[in-house]
Amino acid sequence: MQKIYLYILIFLIAANNSVVYQLFKIPVLVEHFAEHHQQKPAISAIDFLAMHYWGQDQNDDDEARDMQLPLKKFDFHSPSLLYIPVQRHYIPVVVHATQDLKVPFYKANQHNNPALAALFRPPSVV
Structure with a gap:
């Protein structure tokens, strides 16, 4: 029985926060169509929606x-x-000693040649 209450509650929350709640306004649409139909009996439902x-x-x-x-x-x-929060919680900062990192030297052969990646390359003599 609690699952049914849970499903109803979830449906109500989802219907309130989405376009589903617009379906609850369909009776207003029918009543308004009846009002227009009384004023102008020749109006059809498609004409009403188009209008x-x-x-x-x-x-x-x-x-x-x-x-x-x-x-x-x-x-x-x-x-x-x-x-x-009622109390402030502080997290202590722990600093770990690390080794000095060695920066590698620049090597020209480790970089890509942008000319080789081009879609069109002119013919070359090998």
Whole structure:
């Protein structure tokens, strides 16, 4: 039984912090379509979606209602947590004595020749 509660809790947290919560606004979409269908019975569902999502919205003074539709306005919620410890913990710095490193001398044969790596090389006599 606790697993079911855990799954419900995880779903609610994920739905609140993702695009899934926009699915909860589908009843508002249906109600708004019914309102437009009462005003203009000839409007189809595709025309309604095209008017509100894909084209210019008609000036019918319902801008506030249009912004309640799914995927019209996004709210981003980000939880944050600040932890301040009660006591300060100090980690001692330990310095280890190391040997002096010898720097190798420059040797010309250890470096690549950029001409050999070129894609195009002019013909050469060997």
